[in-house]
Amino acid sequence: MYYNLGIDIDGVLTDEGTAENNIWQRKMNEYFSRDIKLGKYTYNLAEAYGLSEAELNDFLKNKLFEVYQQVNSAPGARETLSELAEQGHKLFLITARHENFRDLTEDWLEQHQIPYHELHHQHDKAPLVLQKNISLFVDDKKENAINIAAENIPVILVSKYHNSDFKGNQIITKVDNWEQIKENIDLFLSKNTPTSKLS
Ligand SMILES: [Mg+2]
Known part of the structure; x- marks a missing residue:
């Protein structure tokens, strides 16, 4: 799946x-x-x-x-996203960056060899996450995480000073780096992939 x-x-x-x-x-x-x-x-x-x-x-x-x-790319991001794309998952990048920075952003993504399928500039992310049928979201902004999680969509929240007052909950998991993002995506995929039953 x-x-x-x-x-x-x-x-x-x-x-x-x-x-x-x-x-x-x-x-x-x-x-x-x-x-x-x-x-x-x-x-x-x-x-x-x-x-x-x-x-x-x-x-x-x-x-x-x-x-x-x-700005540098985060260690492990390229490898993890490449692997997910190879497995057949679709990657939706949703950024609050202004559309004026689209060309720059596309160039940066290419330069850092980060694979993706769609790039969207959107400040209020939860409605777009629903519209695009996104099953899991990775963000570092607490407010985005809370709004997306309110739609019952699990969120991986990257720890930053500005979200240090929030510890996460059942549906929002805090992580420190891409190694942990990968672990949590793998866990999500293993839980949500129907296992073939031998009869
Ligand atoms: Mg951010």
Whole structure:
């Protein structure tokens, strides 16, 4: 049995670095020429790094392109997705990145040899996950995980500073890396694949 599997890009396929040392912080330090540190564990970058909304908008306008272009891919992502695609599963990448970054994103995916079948730019992911009949989703944003799980679709949530206040539940499993993502996808597939019964 083949499944439609959903995967987020930023923080899942990309390796942004650690809470203490990551590409966002490095680019902000460069851009503002001052020491910017993570001060608050939240998904909102302005709050997290103590910037004003105007500063953040200015930074994103000038540096977001560079961040998306230069960010590394997460170790193990390519191998795991290649294996899943070879097994016949369909891979749906759903990102909140603006459509303006589509060409850049396609180039990045090609450069990092990450296989996929469809790429969607969508901020509110749960309705699209339902529409595309996706059976399992991998994300790093807690709010996405909760909204998708509310539709009874299991979620693998990649641990990040901004979701450290959430421990997961029966349907949302927290993981640290692609090794654990793979383990959990394999577990999902083994549980959900009808075994042939010998009679
Ligand atoms: Mg993300």
